[in-house]
Amino acid sequence: MDPRDWQVRYADKVSTAEEAIRLIPPGRRILIGSGAAEPMTLVQAMVEKGEHLFDNEVVHLLTLGPAPYVEPEHRYRFRHIAFFIGANTRQAVQEGRADFMPVFLSEIPELIRSHRVRVDVALLQVSPPDGHGYVSLGVSVDVVRSAVEAAPLLIAEVNPRMPRTHGDSFVHVSRLHRLVPVDQPLLERPLEPQDEVSREIGGHIARLIPDGATLQLGIGGIPDAVLAQLTHHADLGLHTEMLSDGVMHLVDAGVITGRAKTLLPGKLVTSFIMGTQRLYEWAHDNPAIEMRPSDFTNEPGVIAQNERMVAINGALAVDLTGQVAADTLGGCFFSGIGGQVDFIRGAARSRGGRPIIALPSTAKGGTMSRIQVALEGGTGVVTSRGDVHYVVTEYGVADLWGKDIRERAKALIHIAHPDFRAELMAAAKARHWVLPDQVVPRARYPWTEERVERILSGQELLIRPARITDERAMQELLYGLSDDSTYRRFMGFKKWHPHEEVQQLVNPDFEQNMALVAWVPGTDELVGVVRYDVVPSTGLGDVAFVVRDDWQGKGVGTALMKRIREAAQARGLPGFQADVLVVNKPMLDVFHESGLTVQARLEDGCYHLELLFPGGEASRHAARPTGAVHT
Incomplete structure (x- = not known):
């Protein structure tokens, strides 16, 4: 024709x-x-x-x-x-x-x-x-x-x-x-109402997304919650199988621009659009939208051409080795493979990419854990344990890439619902996946206290509360200290930092004791740690610092002091006490430059310091701390 x-x-x-x-x-x-x-x-x-x-x-x-x-x-x-x-x-x-x-x-x-x-x-x-x-x-x-x-x-x-x-x-x-x-409205998929669990998961994922990232999001409340929390990001892009109302809102807000994309910059690349009538009207004759078939949008090699590719996909369950169930439930087929594996693999191969699996920690009204020792019989594995990098629940983020089974089990138990953590840990011990004396993570990790701080050298550090998955990094930090640094921290020469000791250091209760760790963002470099333990007789937090030798003199201790003070004041502590060797001038400088009044008493070559917060003297007399352990 x-x-x-x-x-x-x-x-x-x-x-x-x-x-x-x-x-x-x-x-x-x-x-x-x-x-x-x-x-x-x-x-x-x-x-x-x-x-x-x-x-x-x-x-x-x-x-x-x-x-x-x-x-x-x-x-x-x-x-x-x-x-x-x-x-x-x-x-x-x-x-x-x-x-x-x-x-x-x-x-x-x-x-x-x-x-x-x-x-x-x-x-x-x-x-x-x-x-x-x-x-x-x-x-x-x-x-x-x-x-x-x-x-x-x-x-x-x-x-x-x-x-x-x-x-x-x-x-x-x-x-x-x-x-x-025909003349009839297109079928709609309205935005799902966001519950607290979805919002918390969305918040954790949003913190994993850098400015300039290219996004893939699936269907459901969690992807919608992620999009809702990206309003302060800049120059995001889109390469996805589905485009939703949340994307439209971020485009209109100037958050999704596509300017930083390395494949089809400026284009909203998708294979289908699903949402409200307003979205369909917005898509009409919109030159920014680039509709492509699934063998383009979902091809891992194509996906990987987008630098900083962040793929966000849901799951029904994850086992302690990292296997992901996404298409079967209770032995019955529930959904499908879809594009999950395509995008997980594509994002993993992207320069700076982050493949993310997201799911609520429980199902069936909180009576069943979605983090499981082993997947239920008849459940198929959609994404293999070798493909999984990040797993996110409302209790946090588990980074599994390059981790052995022991570290994976600890990380996943840490983000499981607190009601199931002891049961999961006991089962992991029975399978010899963790050490026999491995502690169970505390009830709720204070994710809101994570901060990125700029230190005196101008570099940025991520300072966050310690967790049990930091144990090996903590050992590496301690074993990497020079003899002088070890002597100043432990007031003597200490050759061993065994598991039993270190796992207690990284498992504070976040009230009577608190530990903060400092990381180089985006790396596995632990460069410093500070911890306090409340002393029952004084109500003060006995505080001690460790900074890696090559990071000393750059302001790490000052940044840790600022954050541990904020944490202690938020918990009602009246102040700190510390024992510092006379020869440890850098640590003395951190305390004296903290802005707090320092009272010092010299005994046998060691200063015993007390640093009270404003109003701390009155609260100290009123405090009745109980159950504290002084280490």
Whole structure:
């Protein structure tokens, strides 16, 4: 057909949905458009008016509309195969009336194009044609693009409400065999209400995202919560499989600009759009949006071309070795592989990338831990333990990359719900995954007390409360001290820093004792630590510092003093006490330059210091500390 006479031929292709469905032979495989682009009129006509259809297979990704073809009364006419299981087909899959195909989203287009997964008919929803006769696939390109290329029969609803999107979304009307005019709103996926758990998870993830990062986010409350907490970031980009309302808000706010992207800078790269009517209107003819098929958006090698790629994906459970369950629940298929592995691997290979798995710590109303010793029988592993880097719950972040099983188990137990930590630790001990005397993490880690501080040298340090996963780094710090530094800290020569001692140092209760550690941001370099323990007889915090030799004289001690003072004052301590050798002039300078009044008493070559906070004398007399341990 000559493209110039498309308008003449267009009318010949217009038909009703019932007439179009009659073109579908029995025994064929039918692909239905994805997400919000599900052609509901055609689906309804296929089920209600397609009396001639028997033994037809129906395939698709997640769809938002009804799926009447999976109802029991149609079991001899249609058999559904899910690339990804949605709420509208889950019961049918679990009851055996539909099937599930485990497959990486990045590979589905090639499976379709190569006819390994044959598609005979594609039911689509498209925009009206432009002046050149091209319709747009609108909000769904993903695997639909490959079906358009491979299927012998294409039937499309033409909907003026479908946005005309840019990128690889255009199809000439000469390629379509029947056009069914409709005029109805696209299906919506409103933002999910954010509960406290989602907000806390979103906050932890937001702290992992640097300015200039490129983002991938999936579906659900946690990705929405992450986007809601990025309002103070700058020059973020997008390379994702799904674009949502949260992205639109950050673009309009100037947070997502794409200027720092290293692949398709300035473009919002996505394979499908799902959200509210406002989002669809915003997407219409928006040149910033670049719609691409799933074998582009989800190809790990393509993803990795985005520097600082941050991929955020959900999970149903994670075991103590790092295996991720995301498509099965209780031995039943629940969703699908989707793009999780694609983006986890792509972000891992990105320069400065961060692959993140996020999930609430519990399920079933808090009666079941999602951090599990071993995945439940019948549960499939979607992302292998070798692929996992960061795991995030509302209790914090576990960094598993390059960690052995002992460190992984400790890190994951640390972010498990406190009600399950002792049980998980006991099970880990029974499997010899942790040492027999490994302590259980304290009830709740004070994440809000993490700070980035600029020290006197101009460098930045991350100063945060210690946790049990710091044990090995603490040992390395202590063993790396010079003899002089060791002598000044321990007032004697100390050769050994065994596990039993160090795990107590990094497991404060955050009230009667507190430890803060200083790290070079983005590295595993521990450069300093400060800890206090409340002395029962005085109510003061007995404080001691350690700074790595090559970082001494740069202001690390001063920064640690500032933060430990803030922590102590927040907990109502009246002040500090310390014993410092006369020869330890750098430590004496830190105390004397703290801005606090220092009272010193010299005894046997050692100063006993007391530093009271403003008003500390009165609170000291009123204090009745109990249960403190002086070490």
